[in-house]
Amino acid sequence: MKGLLTASSAVLSLAGRAVATPLQARSDPIRFTGPFSINTDSVHNIHVTYEDESFEGDVTVVYGGCHMKESHERHHEVGSTYIRRDARPERFVWIVPEETIHGGCLHAYSGPRLIGRSDPISVARNLRKRQEIAEVADVTGPWFDGVAYMQNKANNASFVAVAKSKKIAIVGGGMSGLLTSHLLESVGIYDWHITESSQRIGGRIRTKYLAGSTPEQYQYQEMGPMRFPLSVQYPDTNETLEIQDHKMVFQLGDVLNQMNNNDPKLAVNFIPWIQSSPNVPGNSNGYRLPNGRIPSVSQIAANSSLRLPGYEAPDPEAEEEAEEALEELYDETYDRLRNASQNVFQAHKEAIERGLFHWSEAAYLRYHLNLTADMVDFVAGASDHSAMWDIYDSVYFGATNWRTIDKGLESLPRAFLPHVQDRLTLGRKVEGLVHNNETGKISLTWRSDPFAMEPESEDYDYAVVAVPFSKVRLWNLPRYSSLLYRAITTMNYQQSCKVALHYKTRFWEKLDPPINGGCGSTDIYGIGSVCYPSYEINSTGAGVILASYTSGTSARSVAALSTSDHIGMVQRAMVEIHGDVATEQFTGAYDRQCWEIDEHQAGAWASPFLGQQDLYLPAYYNTEFNTIFIGEHTSYTHAWIFSALDSAVRGTTQLLLDMGLVDEAKQVVETWMGRWIHL
Numbered sequence: 024m025k026g027l028l029t030a031s032s033a034v035l036s037l038a039g040r041a042v043a044t045p046l047q048a049r050s051d052p053i054r055f056t057g058p059f060s061i062n063t064d065s066v067h068n069i070h071v072t073y074e075d076e077s078f079e080g081d082v083t084v085v086y087g088g089c090h091m092k093e094s095h096e097r098h099h100e101v102g103s104t105y106i107r108r109d110a111r112p113e114r115f116v117w118i119v120p121e122e123t124i125h126g127g128c129l130h131a132y133s134g135p136r137l138i139g140r141s142d143p144i145s146v147a148r149n150l151r152k153r154q155e156i157a158e159v160a161d162v163t164g165p166w167f168d169g170v171a172y173m174q175n176k177a178n179n180a181s182f183v184a185v186a187k188s189k190k191i192a193i194v195g196g197g198m199s200g201l202l203t204s205h206l207l208e209s210v211g212i213y214d215w216h217i218t219e220s221s222q223r224i225g226g227r228i229r230t231k232y233l234a235g236s237t238p239e240q241y242q243y244q245e246m247g248p249m250r251f252p253l254s255v256q257y258p259d260t261n262e263t264l265e266i267q268d269h270k271m272v273f274q275l276g277d278v279l280n281q282m283n284n285n286d287p288k289l290a291v292n293f294i295p296w297i298q299s300s301p302n303v304p305g306n307s308n309g310y311r312l313p314n315g316r317i318p319s320v321s322q323i324a325a326n327s328s329l330r331l332p333g334y335e336a337p338d339p340e341a342e343e344e345a346e347e348a349l350e351e352l353y354d355e356t357y358d359r360l361r362n363a364s365q366n367v368f369q370a371h372k373e374a375i376e377r378g379l380f381h382w383s384e385a386a387y388l389r390y391h392l393n394l395t396a397d398m399v400d401f402v403a404g405a406s407d408h409s410a411m412w413d414i415y416d417s418v419y420f421g422a423t424n425w426r427t428i429d430k431g432l433e434s435l436p437r438a439f440l441p442h443v444q445d446r447l448t449l450g451r452k453v454e455g456l457v458h459n460n461e462t463g464k465i466s467l468t469w470r471s472d473p474f475a476m477e478p479e480s481e482d483y484d485y486a487v488v489a490v491p492f493s494k495v496r497l498w499n500l501p502r503y504s505s506l507l508y509r510a511i512t513t514m515n516y517q518q519s520c521k522v523a524l525h526y527k528t529r530f531w532e533k534l535d536p537p538i539n540g541g542c543g544s545t546d547i548y549g550i551g552s553v554c555y556p557s558y559e560i561n562s563t564g565a566g567v568i569l570a571s572y573t574s575g576t577s578a579r580s581v582a583a584l585s586t587s588d589h590i591g592m593v594q595r596a597m598v599e600i601h602g603d604v605a606t607e608q609f610t611g612a613y614d615r616q617c618w619e620i621d622e623h624q625a626g627a628w629a630s631p632f633l634g635q636q637d638l639y640l641p642a643y644y645n646t647e648f649n650t651i652f653i654g655e656h657t658s659y660t661h662a663w664i665f666s667a668l669d670s671a672v673r674g675t676t677q678l679l680l681d682m683g684l685v686d687e688a689k690q691v692v693e694t695w696m697g698r699w700i701h702l
Contacts, residue, residue: 226624236565240565247432248615276435300555308332380412408633455467521615549593
């Protein structure tokens with residue numbers, strides 16, 4: 024698909040800045056003011072001024088020898104348009120061919136008449152040649168190639184850059200929508216507006232400060248995302264590698280702190296997160312200590328008898344064969360994990376080449392190895408839904424060094440608020456997008472009164488939709504392409520539930536042995552993981568445990584419970600883990616978040632069915648009816664804040680190229696991708 028590119032080739036193909044040079048001495052209606060230094064096989068903006076205010080007419084811009092007399096002597100045509108007295112574009116888009124000659128000039132003709140000529144232009148071969156898409160990324164992306172993307176458009180339709188005064192709708196105030204607002208602002212586009220259905224910004228970032236506490240009192244838990252993998256140390260080589268993807272989150276934190284002049288009330292400070300700890304509860308398959316409590320991870324490791332044996336396989340020999348076959352197919356070698364930590368996009372391409380998107384574990388065992396249905400269900404479960412693309416989670420959860428944000432991840436949207444609050448509408452539930460073919464506008468529609476027959480609306484030039492497809496599929500939409508429509512209407516979302524419980528003190532840190540941070544798991548169905556706060560360890564005052572974090576089928580079951588039944592079930596589990604002290608210390612305060620029944624999300628994160636990931640990704644790299652879709656569901660990876668931020672950079676770059684603002688597209692790519700992508 025021509026409109027797609029690699030993360031590095033975005034940097035390369037959009038590279039090259041205008042360099043100032045003396046203006047031409049000719050007295051022509053049009054003067055070229057840049058660029059005068061370009062790279063071949065790249066995209067540039069041509070800047071012009073108008074010396075004759077009365078000029079009006081057809082204009083064709085060509086490139087060729089500086090002394091050419093007629094247009095047909097050109098090396099290539101850049102584009103043509105009609106210039107009116109009341110509409111004078113100051114920028115054009117130049118897609119520079121690979122074979123462009125050095126030292127030529129740009130020429131403007133109106134019919135046979137030469138009306139402008141640039142100074143000689145220095146042409147450099149793109150030494151960092153854009154790699155072929157097949158070398159670095161498959162046809163699904165992850166970045167559209169700026170050259171191919173513009174070539175894919177009708178030449179004259181993409182020739183004239185539009186004004187920065189275009190009105191941009193940002194639908195959704197989660198992290199992808201918030202970053203989009205900043206990216207537009209950073210390149211001088213100010214007429215944007217965020218429309219958010221809830222009464223808050225931040226999307227799936229949900230830090231809950233329990234019992235009416237403030238962030239400074241450290242009585243909170245994360246009901247959405249909660250940590251960032253920083254680096255991984257490989258014991259065999261003693262090599263420590265930073266996980267590149269999530270650097271964008273840390274970069275965003277630095278940018279927000281600068282924007283807020285390091286105001287401590289708006290600070291985004293990253294602190295260590297404890298992912299594992301020896302004394303957290305362990306999965307003992309139903310075994311309980313003599314005192315009725317669940318044994319810890321360290322106790323089970325020291326005494327295997329504290330874990331009851333699991334169910335016996337229908338055929339132990341076949342089970343061993345199946346496990347070995349899956350391990351061989353995944354082949355998560357040190358080199359493969361290492362490479363994925365450095366470039367998840369290339370890891371995605373390799374996964375497709377290895378066929379991991381063609382199989383689920385169940386399908387591979389059943390139809391490739393011809394195991395019995397009973398054995399397949401025992402080893403992999405019966406579901407055929409998920410592809411075997413999980414190396415990024417293997418890398419992330421293999422991290423040995425993690426970070427979270429002091430006083431909660433809510434610090435991220437909190438730091439954004441001063442910069443968006445004047446162009447933000449909360450509580451407006453968009454229910455449709457309407458494209459006007461005559462005006463080219465895209466309208467948002469909504470109903471303040473849900474029973475009103477006629478919706479309210481507002482027109483925009485472009486809409487950047489940062490809303491999960493689990494909600495967009497309920498909207499009235501333009502007739503998007505079949506591929507995009509199917510992505511919107513069928514993309515699968517994972518369900519998850521979290522319960523946080525508030526206690527008088529951080530009693531778990533006073534147990535023998537103490538629990539100081541970390542996440543453990545239990546064998547109690549519907550509880551899943553239990554996570555202890557990594558902040559303010561051994562401090563006085565009240566504390567909060569993330570007492571249950573479950574996803575998948577079990578989350579759907581507990582979401583159907585009444586709130587009181589669910590909280591009671593989780594509190595009983597806390598007693599089973601910690602003893603009667605959990606009853607004595609419980610204040611009765613709690614928070615519960617089940618994402619599948621959240622009216623603003625209808626799901627926790629995108630979890631594509633088998634075939635959806637590689638099939639639907641190309642749809643997001645085309646702008647249809649002036650609409651661009653972003654969000655973690657449109658990214659390569661899912662469920663992480665990085666995924667949302669990555670999609671915002673892609674979507675904003677796409678929008679800028681659609682507008683012909685190549686210089687600004689370069690700025691965004693170089694600032695947010697070029698700093699850390701390395702191939």
